[in-house]
Amino acid sequence: MPIEDDDRPRKKISHEIGQDLSLLSVEELTERVALLKTEIERLEEAAAKKRASRDAANSIFKS
Numbered sequence: 001m002p003i004e005d006d007d008r009p010r011k012k013i014s015h016e017i018g019q020d021l022s023l024l025s026v027e028e029l030t031e032r033v034a035l036l037k038t039e040i041e042r043l044e045e046a047a048a049k050k051r052a053s054r055d056a057a058n059s060i061f062k063s
Helices: 025-059
Strands: none
Touching: none
16 A cells, blocks of 8 residues: 555754745745744743843842
């Protein structure tokens, strides 16, 4: 019985900034946009946590 495309393990999506996009399909580009949006959200959350931690420390030591 032939292996169906849906049964194969999917290659992990990764993106390199500046890479050539001309060989990617519309679906691959859409997946990468979603991946990058998720990463941006993760980075913004991490920055907000660090900012809050820094601000809390600053308020203690500036008292």
